[in-house]
Amino acid sequence: MIAFDNIKRSKNMKHFLSIFRRYKSLIFFGLSVLCVFLLLAACAAPSIQTPKIIAGHGHSHATNRALADIEVEKRLRQEYRRWRGTRHRLGGSSRREIDCSGFVRAVYKDVFNIDLARSTQMQVRQGQTVSYKNLRSGDLVFFRPPSYPRHVGIYLGGGEFVHASKNKGVTVSRIDQTYWGKYYWTARRILPESQHP
Numbered sequence: 001m002i003a004f005d006n007i008k009r010s011k012n013m014k015h016f017l018s019i020f021r022r023y024k025s026l027i028f029f030g031l032s033v034l035c036v037f038l039l040l041a042a043c044a045a046p047s048i049q050t051p052k053i054i055a056g057h058g059h060s061h062a063t064n065r066a067l068a069d070i071e072v073e074k075r076l077r078q079e080y081r082r083w084r085g086t087r088h089r090l091g092g093s094s095r096r097e098i099d100c101s102g103f104v105r106a107v108y109k110d111v112f113n114i115d116l117a118r119s120t121q122m123q124v125r126q127g128q129t130v131s132y133k134n135l136r137s138g139d140l141v142f143f144r145p146p147s148y149p150r151h152v153g154i155y156l157g158g159g160e161f162v163h164a165s166k167n168k169g170v171t172v173s174r175i176d177q178t179y180w181g182k183y184y185w186t187a188r189r190i191l192p193e194s195q196h197p
Helices: 002-022 024-083 100-112 178-183
Strands: 140-143 151-157 160-165 169-174 184-189
Touching: 024 100, 024 151, 024 160, 024 169, 100 151, 100 160, 178 184
Parallel strands: none
Antiparallel strands: 140 151, 140 184, 151 160, 160 169
């Protein structure tokens, strides 16, 4: 019985060896591919995770700024809805009639609790100068149209600003339109870091 088992094992072993010899190259190729795959997966894991971590830290400040801008724009648009359509009148300072600098002053007081000067001439001296390409929600934008020496509005974002227009009253216009783009003058950033990180 033991001899028979040995013979059986011997035959099985020979059969296995013959199969192994026949498919040896295929087996080694498969094992090689598996090893390479595992090696690449092990090496790739840290390099995939590291940029994510770095990107998260690198973009956190930019993300915070974007969120702050969205919040400022939201508050300004809500305030605009309260003023929309109010007629323009030079020297006006009420919800019935208002001029551009009076509107900017009233919005800044109501929305941000910040006191601005009453005239455009004085407002353009407040805060810090900011370039056109770096405009953020809440920045004051100034123009020199031909009909009057200075005009001011509040930048909302996305190329839009809110202002008390001579023709339309309190309205939203595009800063990059032919008219306003042509007479754009300068911009000032008033909001402190606590409100505009």
